Amino acid sequence: MTASDPDPVDDVVATIARSAAEIRQGLVGRRGKADEENPSGETQAEADIWADELLADRLSSIDGVGQYASEERSEIIDAGDDQVYVAVDPLDGSSNLKSNNTMGTVFGIYDEPLPAPGSALVASGWILYGPITTMACARDGSVTKYELTGGGRTVVEEDVTLPDDPLVYGFGGRVPHWHDDFRAYVREIESDPGHKLRYGGAMIGDVNQVLTYGGIFAYPALEDSPRGKLRLQFEGNPIAYLIEAAGGRSSDGTQSILEVEPTDLHDRVPLHVGNTELIDRLEAALE
Numbered sequence: 001m002t003a004s005d006p007d008p009v010d011d012v013v014a015t016i017a018r019s020a021a022e023i024r025q026g027l028v029g030r031r032g033k034a035d036e037e038n039p040s041g042e043t044q045a046e047a048d049i050w051a052d053e054l055l056a057d058r059l060s061s062i063d064g065v066g067q068y069a070s071e072e073r074s075e076i077i078d079a080g081d082d083q084v085y086v087a088v089d090p091l092d093g094s095s096n097l098k099s100n101n102t103m104g105t106v107f108g109i110y111d112e113p114l115p116a117p118g119s120a121l122v123a124s125g126w127i128l129y130g131p132i133t134t135m136a137c138a139r140d141g142s143v144t145k146y147e148l149t150g151g152g153r154t155v156v157e158e159d160v161t162l163p164d165d166p167l168v169y170g171f172g173g174r175v176p177h178w179h180d181d182f183r184a185y186v187r188e189i190e191s192d193p194g195h196k197l198r199y200g201g202a203m204i205g206d207v208n209q210v211l212t213y214g215g216i217f218a219y220p221a222l223e224d225s226p227r228g229k230l231r232l233q234f235e236g237n238p239i240a241y242l243i244e245a246a247g248g249r250s251s252d253g254t255q256s257i258l259e260v261e262p263t264d265l266h267d268r269v270p271l272h273v274g275n276t277e278l279i280d281r282l283e284a285a286l287e
Contacts (some may be wrong), residue, residue, distance in 0.1 A: 002071075008064025016088075017127075021148065027097065052073060055088055055189075065085070067113060087233040089107075092204045092277055102130055105127040106204055110119055117259070121238070121241045125242060128204060128205060161258045162214045162243070162247050166277070169197060171218050173220060179231055182220045182285070211243065218282070232260060240257035
């Protein structure tokens with residue numbers, strides 16, 4: 001690719017950003033459940049299917065995109081090109097639709113066919129449909145935050161890094177299903193008066209709090225789900241890539257999420273992300 005050629009990574013990011021307002025508006029009237037399940041066995045919301053179809057159509061038509069894959073569909077769309085490969089969670093936290101709470105869109109752009117390890121990511125990010133629609137995007141070792149209005153985006157912060165003093169924590173999964181060593185670690189975090197609980201039922205909202213205030217988010221391995229709940233391609237890798245670009249750490253309990261080798265498109269992974277010191281302590285606790 002020469003300097004004058006279109007950059008498919010830029011095009012993918014710009015297309016997702018432009019689509020955010022339409023996705024947000026499209027949630028209205030699509031808060032019900034569909035009579036379908038995604039490949040992970042979860043009941044889909046009408047909005048899940050709609051957002052996936054919208055992004056699939058737009059992203060797979062971009063020059064340079066070789067594949068489109070989504071948490072909401074079992075098969076990869078072969079777009080015919082071979083420069084980048086896009087994995088998307090079109091609507092993270094769609095269970096919050098009924099109560100009208102925070103949701104998001106998560107994306108990863110890989111330079112290897114899917115499923116691919118996080119080391120093959122060239123960019124990742126998320127859209128947050130909060131009181132303001134925002135985007136955090138990581139590329140070339142740097143994180144940028146944007147505000148999205150209509151079809152445009154405005155930079156609000158460049159070279160974003162996690163604050164040095166961690167403030168927030170959030171832990172997913174049912175407490176009775178946590179392993180004892182993880183439960184002991186949680187109690188240690190909770191006992192620090194300088195830490196505040198933030199858990200909203202939409203993973204990307206909780207991770208965005210960690211990016212903003214410092215801290216830790218984890219959806220760990222569970223006794224009834226040894227690989228946790230979150231999907232490696234669509235959630236684990238993109239989130240880990242961004243948090244690490246912002247100076248934090250990710251871990252599946254023993255190593256960086258970005259080092260996990262996938263065996264299937266819909267692989268799950270235990271996810272722990274946040275300030276380096278907190279992740280170091282977590283890995284020590286899980287040994």
